[in-house]
Amino acid sequence: MSDTTASGTVYRIGALPDLYCLPIVHGLQQPESPASAGLSFESAGVNTERLLAGECDAALIGAVEYARNSSDFSLLPSIGVNSAGESRTIILCLNRDIRKISTVATGIVSSSEVVLAKLILSEKYEQEVAFVPVIGSLEQMLTKADAALLTGDAALRSAWRGPRLDLVDEWTDMTELPFVHACCAVRPGESIDRLFKLILSSQDSGIRSLRHIASDRSPTLRLSPDALMEQLERYSYGFDEEAREGLGEFYRFAFYLGILPDVPEITFIDS
Numbered sequence: 001m002s003d004t005t006a007s008g009t010v011y012r013i014g015a016l017p018d019l020y021c022l023p024i025v026h027g028l029q030q031p032e033s034p035a036s037a038g039l040s041f042e043s044a045g046v047n048t049e050r051l052l053a054g055e056c057d058a059a060l061i062g063a064v065e066y067a068r069n070s071s072d073f074s075l076l077p078s079i080g081v082n083s084a085g086e087s088r089t090i091i092l093c094l095n096r097d098i099r100k101i102s103t104v105a106t107g108i109v110s111s112s113e114v115v116l117a118k119l120i121l122s123e124k125y126e127q128e129v130a131f132v133p134v135i136g137s138l139e140q141m142l143t144k145a146d147a148a149l150l151t152g153d154a155a156l157r158s159a160w161r162g163p164r165l166d167l168v169d170e171w172t173d174m175t176e177l178p179f180v181h182a183c184c185a186v187r188p189g190e191s192i193d194r195l196f197k198l199i200l201s202s203q204d205s206g207i208r209s210l211r212h213i214a215s216d217r218s219p220t221l222r223l224s225p226d227a228l229m230e231q232l233e234r235y236s237y238g239f240d241e242e243a244r245e246g247l248g249e250f251y252r253f254a255f256y257l258g259i260l261p262d263v264p265e266i267t268f269i270d271s
Contacts, residue, residue, distance in 0.1 A: 011195055012038035014047035014059035018152030019221065019228065020081050020089060020181055020235050021060060022213050023206030028199070035198060044110040044182070051185060057195055060182045062112030063250055070264035073185040076196050077268045079203055080239040082246060084178040087168035087234055090116060091155040093138060093148045094163040098125055105134040105141035105148040113151045113167075116179065119253050120170045156231060157221055177246035178236065192269055207237055239268075 013035050015025045028035040038057075042050070047059035048069060058076065066073055083089060090113050094101065104121075106114060114131055121127040134141045134148075138160055141148035150158050168179045184199060186192050206213065214228035221228065236243070247266060254260040 009034050009194075010038045011035040011058070011198065012056050013040070013199070014050055014056045014061075015039060015041050016044060016047070016060050016152075016182055017041040019156065019213075019217055019231065020083075020152065022217065023210065023232065023235075023237055024060065024079065024081060024182075024184070024199070024203045026206030026209050026213060027202030027204070030205075033198070033202070035202075043108065044112070048185075051187065054187075058184055058186045058192070058199060061185050062110040062182060063180055063247055064111040064115050064254075064260075066183060066185055066266075067251060067254070067260055067264040068111075069185075070267065072187065074188040074267045074269045075239070076184040076186060076192070076199060078238050079184040079196075079199055080180060080243060081182050081235050081237055082178040082180045082243045083168050083235050084172045085169055085234075086166050087179070088166060088231060089152060089155055089181065089234075090167040090179075091150045091158070091160075092117060092120075092165040092167055093142065093150060093158070093160045094146070094165070095142045096146050098163075098165065099127065101127060101129055101146035103130050103132050103145035103147070105132050105145035107133075107135060107141065107148075107150070107154065109149055109151045112181075113149065115254055115259055116167050116171060116250075117149055118259065119250075119257065120165070120167050120174070122257055123253065124170060124174055153221060156223065156228075175246070175249050177249055178243055180243055180247045180250070181235075183239065183247075186269060188267075188269065196269070203237055 044062040048065040050056045051059040215225040
């Protein structure tokens with residue numbers, strides 16, 4: 001676990017690049033952090049592969065990535081991000097009536113976000129759709145399908161003014177529970193006490209630094225610091241009982257629809 005250099009232990013942590021994840025890793029990005037040199041930003045899928053291969057000590061991943069590897073992973077308690085209601089984080093852009101769509105274009109999105117779209121369209125709108133991978137602009141995506149799935153920073157940057165569904169809002173309306181965007185996974189059996197405290201302290205620092213994060217990210221996203229601050233305040237950081245219930249409900253729906261082979265046990269490392 002971890003690497004050792006002349007300056008001490010360097011922890012290898014896989015993060016997600018989107019705005020909603022940044023408060024969790026804010027403290028880890030500071031030069032004095034023993035994780036700053038080993039911090040990487042990749043998709044949930046890549047983070048999962050690196051954790052399985054022993055190339056990460058901890059990784060932020062999505063709900064589906066954890067479900068498919070629950071026998072190999074455990075979760076760190078109190079670390080994660082979720083939202084409820086109008087989240088503006090997982091958006092379905094429509095170019096026709098929701099009840100008439102048959103295809104959804106997906107760009108660079110995680111498995112969890114695709115599964116959420118399947119759940120909402122099937123359970124709430126009784127629509128069975130095909131998902132079509134399309135790399136390109138939103139306009140290009142909508143020439144290939146009836147709707148397009150935008151997530152994370154891509155959803156925030158989008159100038160789409162046509163019909164849309166906020167899928168987190170739809171999820172909350174259907175379940176009265178939040179949607180878990182990311183959780184922090186480790187390999188069980190490792191000694192993780194110091195690593196857990198390091199990531200938890202980083203998350204606490206990020207929660208106290210939302211205004212700084214918003215200002216720092218503003219030029220990249222081309223949105224005002226005030227707009228990004230408002231967006232960051234839509235998220236809840238940690239992993240409380242309501243988030244655990246939301247994750248469990250997500251797994252039950254996915255199992256019921258045949259997306260997952262079973263309902264995985266949600267296992268947390270003792271801290």
